[in-house]
Amino acid sequence: MSYPSLSDKARTPAARPPMVTPGQPRAAAPEAAPPRTASTPPRQGAAPPPSPSRQQQQPVNRIYNRLSPPLSPATTGRPGGAPPAEPPATTDPMSTGVPPGRTDVGSRTGTTRTALDVGDSYPPISGRGAEGFGNPNMDRRITPRSPRAALEPEHVPVPTRRSKRVRNPLVIIGNAIFTLLILAIVGGGAAIVFGKIRFEAPGPLKEDKIVNIRPGAGVVEIADILQREGVMDEHRLVFIGGVFALKASLKSGEYLFPKRASVRDVVETMVEGKVVQHLLTIPEGLTSEQIAARLLDSQILTGTIKDTPREGSMLPNSYAFRRGDTREQAIQRMQQAQQQVVKEAWERRSRDLPLRTPEQLIILASIIEKETSRPEERTRIAAVFANRLKQRMRLQTDPTVIYGLAPGKGTLGRPLSRADLERPTPYNTYIIDALPPGPIANPGRASIEAAANPARTKELYFVADGSGGHAFAETYDQHQRNVARLRAIERGDPPEPPRATQQDSTSGVPAPKAQAPKRKNAPAKKAQPQ
Numbered sequence: 001m002s003y004p005s006l007s008d009k010a011r012t013p014a015a016r017p018p019m020v021t022p023g024q025p026r027a028a029a030p031e032a033a034p035p036r037t038a039s040t041p042p043r044q045g046a047a048p049p050p051s052p053s054r055q056q057q058q059p060v061n062r063i064y065n066r067l068s069p070p071l072s073p074a075t076t077g078r079p080g081g082a083p084p085a086e087p088p089a090t091t092d093p094m095s096t097g098v099p100p101g102r103t104d105v106g107s108r109t110g111t112t113r114t115a116l117d118v119g120d121s122y123p124p125i126s127g128r129g130a131e132g133f134g135n136p137n138m139d140r141r142i143t144p145r146s147p148r149a150a151l152e153p154e155h156v157p158v159p160t161r162r163s164k165r166v167r168n169p170l171v172i173i174g175n176a177i178f179t180l181l182i183l184a185i186v187g188g189g190a191a192i193v194f195g196k197i198r199f200e201a202p203g204p205l206k207e208d209k210i211v212n213i214r215p216g217a218g219v220v221e222i223a224d225i226l227q228r229e230g231v232m233d234e235h236r237l238v239f240i241g242g243v244f245a246l247k248a249s250l251k252s253g254e255y256l257f258p259k260r261a262s263v264r265d266v267v268e269t270m271v272e273g274k275v276v277q278h279l280l281t282i283p284e285g286l287t288s289e290q291i292a293a294r295l296l297d298s299q300i301l302t303g304t305i306k307d308t309p310r311e312g313s314m315l316p317n318s319y320a321f322r323r324g325d326t327r328e329q330a331i332q333r334m335q336q337a338q339q340q341v342v343k344e345a346w347e348r349r350s351r352d353l354p355l356r357t358p359e360q361l362i363i364l365a366s367i368i369e370k371e372t373s374r375p376e377e378r379t380r381i382a383a384v385f386a387n388r389l390k391q392r393m394r395l396q397t398d399p400t401v402i403y404g405l406a407p408g409k410g411t412l413g414r415p416l417s418r419a420d421l422e423r424p425t426p427y428n429t430y431i432i433d434a435l436p437p438g439p440i441a442n443p444g445r446a447s448i449e450a451a452a453n454p455a456r457t458k459e460l461y462f463v464a465d466g467s468g469g470h471a472f473a474e475t476y477d478q479h480q481r482n483v484a485r486l487r488a489i490e491r492g493d494p495p496e497p498p499r500a501t502q503q504d505s506t507s508g509v510p511a512p513k514a515q516a517p518k519r520k521n522a523p524a525k526k527a528q529p530q
Contacts (some may be wrong), residue, residue, distance in 0.1 A: 085358055092094050100262075107221055199242045202260040204233045209259075210276055212323055215252040222250060222270075231257050231266060242267050251275070254323040277320035282334065284444035285369045289408035291316075291442065295327045303327050311408070312362045312439025314338055349452040352510040354389040363435045365443035365451040372400035372470065378447055382454035384462055393460070395429040403427050403440035410441070466490070 125240055211229045213222055223236035232239065243250065248267055253275030257266060278300045282291055288309045295301060303326035314331065315338035321330060346358045355361050364385060371381050385395055404425030412420075421428070427436040443451075461479035462470040466489035473479040 004370055063329050139398070146151075185230075195238055198238050199263050201234070201262055201310050203231060203262050203266070204256060205231060205259045205261055207259050208256055210254055210256050212254045213250075213252045213270070215324055217252060219250065231261065232263050234263055239263055246271070252324065254278075275322045278319050278323065280330070281318040282314070282316040282442075282448065285366075285410075285441045286316060286440060287311060287403075287408045287410050287441055288314065290410050292331075295330055298327075301325055301327045301330055305331065308408075309335065312338075312366050312442055314442045315341055316442055338442075341448055345448045345452040350454065352390075353452065353454075354386055355451075360435055361448065361451055362440050362443065365447040366439035366441045367395070367399060367436075368396055368451055369443040369447040370441055371397060374469055375446055377470055378450035379453070379455040380457060380459065381462060381470070382450045383457045384459050384472070386454045387458060387460055389434065391460075392433070393433070394431075394433055397429050399442055399523050400427045400429040400436050401425070458527075 012402075024328045121266075209229065209231065211225065211231060213225065217225070219240050220236065223239040226232050226239065226480055227236065242263055246267060248271045250267075250270045251273040253273065255269055255274065256276050257269065280294075280298055280300065286294075288311050291314055292305050292308050295305065298321075300321050300323050302324055305327050314334035317334070317337065319330065319333060341360060342358050346361055347360070349355070355364065364382070367385065368378055368382050372378060386398075388395055397422075398416055401416060401420055401423075402410075402429030405420060405423065406412055407427075407474050424431050426432070427440060429436060457472075458474050459472045461473040461476065462483075463473075463479065463482050464486055465482070466486055471482040471485070473482055493498065
């Protein structure tokens with residue numbers, strides 16, 4: 001077996017750089033042992049001195065020598081199959097791996113060599129010659145391990161420490177915020193999906209129900225009211241979240257929620273303001289004092305009435321009010337409606353109407369309203385009063401006498417007497433000429449329109465016919481017969497059949513004088529029951 005030869009640099013021990021195992025400190029070179037003299041007997045069993053050819057061979061790994069079988073004399077050329085001699089030892093203990101001061105006896109030449117079979121590391125056996133001391137195979141040594149150590153697991157390397165940028169407090173805080181943001185987004189999305197399902201789920205109502213939401217109530221208070229009334233059984237956060245999601249503006253009032261109404265239906269109903277409307281009917285012919293009393297009796301309206309409205313300034317009608325509306329608002333609505341109706345009627349009035357202002361139109365309409373409740377008679381009664389005003393006759397109407405005796409009350413509570421007709425008051429049309437100073441009631445639309453456009457007749461008289469209507473006449477004689485007929489009905493006698501009036505005949509009669517008729521005509525007129 002032949003070994004690869006060393007280069008020229010490897011043959012010179014002095015030129016060989018010291019070999020240092022990584023992690024070991026460089027030790028000082030031990031002093032060379034004195035050369036063995038001829039008188040010193042060689043060590044027993046020492047190897048023969050190396051031949052010149054053997055000195056040129058590079059060191060052999062001891063591990064390889066231990067594992068290789070003994071060499072035969074034929075292979076080595078030496079008797080007994082002795083292994084070839086080791087190359088001369090260097091003076092650098094770091095290259096041998098032997099502690100300083102430990103030496104071994106060399107060959108027959110008497111030189112000292114370092115023991116290489118304990119703790120030293122050798123480069124792997126290579127099939128090519130070394131290129132010099134700069135060869136990495138010369139610098140890297142293999143540390144032999146025992147079989148027990150070879151079977152032990154390798155040590156796990158310690159994890160490297162994180163960089164300073166990763167350990168920066170701002171980075172840590174940013175990572176925490178980002179993590180919380182992700183969790184918040186995921187949780188918020190799940191909450192929105194769940195809330196939407198509950199927001200549109202059918203409610204617990206088994207039948208329609210009216211719930212009143214007071215003015216000024218907040219979202220939380222409204223949610224509590226709806227839960228208390230049984231309109232919804234969801235958590236109030238579902239209602240509050242739906243209100244903010246829809247950007248809803250809830251309105252107060254009284255709402256009618258249908259059965260099985262979901263929270264969405266409830267919110268949309270309150271956003272649209274679909275409150276329950278309560279009708280309040282004001283009959284025609286009531287005085288302002290009577291209308292104010294009805295408003296105060298209403299449980300729908302709130303607040304008080306500061307002053308009684310002016311007579312004739314409100315339009316009687318059926319009005320829809322929301323629960324919680326004030327009484328002053330109701331009065332304002334009726335006054336605005338009256339102004340609009342009077343304006344329209346005045347613009348469409350008859351050309352020959354003996355009235356100069358819209359206020360006079362309301363006065364005449366209030367008298368018409370108190371005289372009859374039949375729609376078909378309004379224009380004929382308006383014509384009687386208009387004809388009397390044209391001929392400068394007194395109106396001689398009982399409702400004006402009653403209003404003068406009991407202003408604003410609407411009724412005396414007893415029948416009129418002759419003394420009442422003779423009592424002077426600003427409203428007694430049996431005494432004063434023309435119209436009274438103001439309205440005696442609040443007329444309706446029909447009476448206002450009738451006063452603006454009376455019928456085209458020449459009738460100057462009318463009296464009750466005993467059936468709820470009136471008998472009209474153009475002359476005083478005809479009027480007297482109608483009065484006698486009414487008296488017979490009141491006594492229970494069979495009445496005479498009514499005769500044709502001048503309105504039915506083709507011939508006319510001259511208009512009466514402007515002075516008032518005789519006083520005996522006044523009691524024949526009956527005031528309508530109040």
